[in-house]
Amino acid sequence: MRLFALMIAACTALLAAPLAADPNDIQAASRSVVRVVLVAEEGGETFYVGHGSGFAVAPDKIVTNAHLVAPMREDSTIRIGIIPSEGSTTYGGKIVALSVRNDLALIEVDKGRLPSLALIASPLEDGAQVMAIGYPAAVDRAQGLDARETVAPMAPVKTPGVISGGRTTRDFDTILHTAALAKGNSGGPLVDLCGRVAGVNSFGSLSDGNDAEYGFAVSNRELFGFLRSAKVDYRLADAPCRSVAELSAEERARSAEAAEAARARLLADRVERRDLEENALRDAEHAIIAARENHIAFVALMLVLAGIAGGATFVLHERGDLEKRRIAAGIGGALVLAAALGLAMRPGFNQAEDIAIAALKSTATKDETAQRSADGLYICNIVPDRSRIIGASPQPVELGWTSDGCVNDRTQYGRDADGWTRVFVPNEDQTVSINRFNPDTSEFRTENFQLGLAAMQSARKIRGRYSNNACTTDPDAMADLEDMQKALRQALPAQPNEVLVYSCNAKAPAAK
Incomplete structure (x- = not known):
C-alpha cells in the first residue's frame, strides 16, 4: 500500500x-x-x-x-x-x-x-x-x-x-x-x-x-x-x-528598461545640449558686448590722450619749439591712429556663434578625455542573478582594457553593436566561448557553448583562417577578425549552455 x-x-x-x-x-x-x-x-x-x-x-x-x-x-x-x-x-x-x-x-x-x-x-x-x-x-x-x-x-x-x-x-x-x-x-x-x-x-x-x-x-x-x-x-x-529561456526573458526585460532609460537620457542630453548651446551663445554675446565696451573705452582714452598731445603741439608751436612740436604732433597722430584701429577692431555680434562653437568643442574635448580615462585595469565580479552557472561560481576576472579593443595587452576584440567581442576556440576543450565587454556600462559577459567533436572541429577550422592573434589596429586585420567571428557565430547553436555576467570596476593603482 x-x-x-x-x-x-x-x-x-x-x-x-x-x-x-x-x-x-x-x-x-x-x-x-x-x-x-x-x-x-x-x-x-x-x-x-x-x-x-x-x-x-x-x-x-x-x-x-x-x-x-x-x-x-x-x-x-x-x-x-x-x-x-x-x-x-x-x-x-x-x-x-x-x-x-x-x-x-x-x-x-x-x-x-x-x-x-x-x-x-x-x-x-x-x-x-x-x-x-x-x-x-x-x-x-x-x-x-x-x-x-x-x-x-x-x-x-x-x-x-x-x-x-x-x-x-x-x-x-x-x-x-x-x-x-x-x-x-x-x-x-x-x-x-x-x-x-x-x-x-x-x-x-x-x-x-x-x-x-x-x-x-x-x-x-x-x-x-x-x-x-x-x-x-x-x-x-x-x-x-536556471533555464536559458528564463534568463533570456529577464535580459529582454532588462534591455527594454535600459533602452527606455537610454531614450530618456538621449532626450535629456538633447535638452542639455540645447541649453549648453543657448548658454554658450549668450555667454559669447556678453563677452562681445564687454569686448566692444573695452574697445570704446580704449578709443576714448586714445582720443583724450590725442587731444592732450594736440594741445601740447599748439603750445609748443606758439613757443617756437619746432623739435618738440613735431614729437608731440607725432604722438598725437599715433594716438588718433590707435583710436581708429581700436574702433575698427571691435568684435561684431556676428562672431558670437563662432565663439560659442569653439567653447562647445572645448567641452567635447574634455568629455573625450574623460572617456579615454576609462582605459585601464578592471576587476570584474560575477552577478549571480543575471547568470546561468553550470559549475562552481566563477572567480573574479581581471581585465586590462584599452579604447582600441586590446585586452590584457595580447588579445584583440572586435567592435559590434553591443560593445567589443571576441570568440575563443580552444585546442583541447569542447567549449567555445564568446566574451563581450562594454566599456560604457562596465559589463563583461561570457557565453559558453559546449559542442560535440564534429562541431568543435568545424569551429577550429574556421578559427584557423585568422592568423594574427596579437592586438592590432590594422583595418585589414580587423576586417578578417570580424569575418571569422561572424562565421563562428553562425556555426554555434542558437543558445549557449552557460551565461556569465560580470560587473566591472576600475582597479585602483598599487600604492608606491
Whole structure:
C-alpha cells in the first residue's frame, strides 16, 4: 500500500511539473557519458564479459559502479575498455580507486581526454526533474546489436524521471527516482535539467506485481568523499539550475528598461545640449558686448590722450619749439591712429556663434578625455542573478582594457553593436566561448557553448583562417577578425549552455 502511494505521488509530480529540460544541456552532458566494457582474453581470442556506464569527473577520470568491475577481482585477464559517445577512438582504462561499501569505482583513462561533468553541491528536492543517462543493454538487444557493434562509439540513452526521495540502502545514501533503468545503466549519471550530476545510478527495483519500477542512485554525499579520498579535482556546481529561456526573458526585460532609460537620457542630453548651446551663445554675446565696451573705452582714452598731445603741439608751436612740436604732433597722430584701429577692431555680434562653437568643442574635448580615462585595469565580479552557472561560481576576472579593443595587452576584440567581442576556440576543450565587454556600462559577459567533436572541429577550422592573434589596429586585420567571428557565430547553436555576467570596476593603482 505504501509503495502504491509512493507511485501515485511520483506520477502526480510528473503531471504537475512537466519536464522542461534543455536538449542542448542534456546533449552536452551525454558527451561525458561512456560505455564501460569488460573483455577477457583466452587462447589469443577476446571475449565480451559485460558492460555498464560511466561518466567523466575529470578529463582522464571515469566514475562507475564497483559491482560493474567486480569480475576483475576474480579474473586478472579481464580488461577495461572505455567507449565514448562520439568520435572514432576508444580507450583502455585501469581502476585507480574502489569502494565496494558504497558501490563506487574510479577508472583512469589511458591517453584519452573527455569533457567532465559538474557535480551538484546540494541534494535535489523531492519532485525535482532528472534524467538518467547510460547504455541499457535492453536497448542494444532491441536494436539487434551484437557485442562487436556495442563497442563502437554511440550516443547514450536518456530517460526522464523525478526524485522520489532520499534513502539509506545497504549502509550508504541513495536517491530514489522514477527514471527508467536497465542492466547496463549501472554507473551512469543521474543529472538535473542543466546536465549536472545528482548521483550515480546503481540499481533498480520492481514493485510487487511488476507494475512500477524505480531507480536508485548513489548520492553525491557518497561520491564527494570517494573522490576526495582519490584526490580527484572535480567540478562542484553550487548555483541553482536556471533555464536559458528564463534568463533570456529577464535580459529582454532588462534591455527594454535600459533602452527606455537610454531614450530618456538621449532626450535629456538633447535638452542639455540645447541649453549648453543657448548658454554658450549668450555667454559669447556678453563677452562681445564687454569686448566692444573695452574697445570704446580704449578709443576714448586714445582720443583724450590725442587731444592732450594736440594741445601740447599748439603750445609748443606758439613757443617756437619746432623739435618738440613735431614729437608731440607725432604722438598725437599715433594716438588718433590707435583710436581708429581700436574702433575698427571691435568684435561684431556676428562672431558670437563662432565663439560659442569653439567653447562647445572645448567641452567635447574634455568629455573625450574623460572617456579615454576609462582605459585601464578592471576587476570584474560575477552577478549571480543575471547568470546561468553550470559549475562552481566563477572567480573574479581581471581585465586590462584599452579604447582600441586590446585586452590584457595580447588579445584583440572586435567592435559590434553591443560593445567589443571576441570568440575563443580552444585546442583541447569542447567549449567555445564568446566574451563581450562594454566599456560604457562596465559589463563583461561570457557565453559558453559546449559542442560535440564534429562541431568543435568545424569551429577550429574556421578559427584557423585568422592568423594574427596579437592586438592590432590594422583595418585589414580587423576586417578578417570580424569575418571569422561572424562565421563562428553562425556555426554555434542558437543558445549557449552557460551565461556569465560580470560587473566591472576600475582597479585602483598599487600604492608606491
